[in-house]
Amino acid sequence: MTASIVDSAIASRMSTRAFTSKAVSRATIEALLQDAAQLADGGATWPWAAHVLQGERCASLCKKVCEAHDAARADPSLLAHYREEYDYYPAKWVSPYIERRRENGWGLYGLLGIGKADKDKMHAQHHRNYLFFDAPVGLIFTMHRSLGYNNLPHYGRFLQNVMVEARIHGLHTCPQAAWNDFAKIILPHIGADIDELLVCGMALGYADEKATVNSFHTPRLPVAEFTRWMD
Numbered sequence: 374m375t376a377s378i379v380d381s382a383i384a385s386r387m388s389t390r391a392f393t394s395k396a397v398s399r400a401t402i403e404a405l406l407q408d409a410a411q412l413a414d415g416g417a418t419w420p421w422a423a424h425v426l427q428g429e430r431c432a433s434l435c436k437k438v439c440e441a442h443d444a445a446r447a448d449p450s451l452l453a454h455y456r457e458e459y460d461y462y463p464a465k466w467v468s469p470y471i472e473r474r475r476e477n478g479w480g481l482y483g484l485l486g487i488g489k490a491d492k493d494k495m496h497a498q499h500h501r502n503y504l505f506f507d508a509p510v511g512l513i514f515t516m517h518r519s520l521g522y523n524n525l526p527h528y529g530r531f532l533q534n535v536m537v538e539a540r541i542h543g544l545h546t547c548p549q550a551a552w553n554d555f556a557k558i559i560l561p562h563i564g565a566d567i568d569e570l571l572v573c574g575m576a577l578g579y580a581d582e583k584a585t586v587n588s589f590h591t592p593r594l595p596v597a598e599f600t601r602w603m604d
C-alpha cells in the first residue's frame with residue numbers, strides 16, 4: 374500500500390470558504406460517500422444520514438436561512454427560537470483553548486481585512502456560511518436522536534472521511550456547524566423526520582483557487598505540545 378495518496382489527501386484538506394460554480398456529478402458524490410462510510414464504528418450503528426442539496430432545493434434553503442440570519446441580527450432575541458440543538462462549544466472557555474480559538478478566528482478575519490469593530494463585515498463573512506460559500510453542493514448531516522450524543526465521535530470520523538475522500542476526488546469541503554443554529558428551518562426543508570438531530574452542514578465543490586480566503590491555513594500544534602512520552 375502506498376501512503377502517498379492518503380497522506381496528500383489529509384495534508385491538502387482545508388476548510389475551503391470560496392468555491393467555483395463547477396458542478397459535481399452525482400456519481401462522484403455517491404462514490405465519496407460510499408468510501409467515507411468504510412470506517413470502524415464501535416456500535417456498528419452507522420449513525421450518519423447525508424442529505425445532498427443542489428440546484429433549487431439548495432438555493433431555496435440558503436434563501437430561507439440567510440433571511441433568518443439577517444432577521445436575527447436585527448433582533449437577536451430571535452436566536453433563542455432558532456437555537457442549536459446540541460452544545461457545540463464549551464459552556465465555559467478556558468486557557469489555552471480560548472487563545473487558540475481566538476488566534477484562528479482573528480487570523481482569518483485579519484486576512485480578510487476585518488477588524489474587531491467591523492460588525493457589518495463580520496456578519497457578511499459569517500453569512501457566507503449560509504450560501505455554502507457558493508459551493509454547488511450543500512450537505513446536511515443528521516442523526517437519529519435516539520442514538521444519543523455518544524454517537525457523535527463515530528459521526529465525526531465519518532465526516533473526516535468525507536472530507537478526505539473529497540480531496541481524493543479533486544474536491545474541497547468546509548464543515549459547517551453554522552447551520553446548526555437554524556435546525557428548525559432546515560429539518561422541515563430537507564424532509565427530515567422529527568426524530569432527526571442536525572449534526573452539521575458541509576460545503577462541497579471545487580475550490581476557487583484565486584480567492585484570498587482560501588489562502589488561510591490554520592497552524593497545527595507540534596507533536597511535542599500534545600504528547601507525553603512515558604518511557
Ligand SMILES: Cc1cc2nc3c(=O)[nH]c(=O)nc-3n(C[C@H](O)[C@H](O)[C@H](O)COP(=O)(O)O)c2cc1C
Nearest residue numbers: 386387388477502547548549550551552573590591
Ligand atoms: C464540525 C466542524 C464544524 C465547523 N464549522 C464551521 C463553520 O460553521 N464555518 C466555518 O467557516 N468553518 C467551520 N469549521 C472549520 C474550522 O474552523 C476549521 O476546521 C479549523 O479552523 C481548522 O482549519 P482547517 O479545517 O482549514 O484545517 C468547522 C469545522 C468542523 C470540524
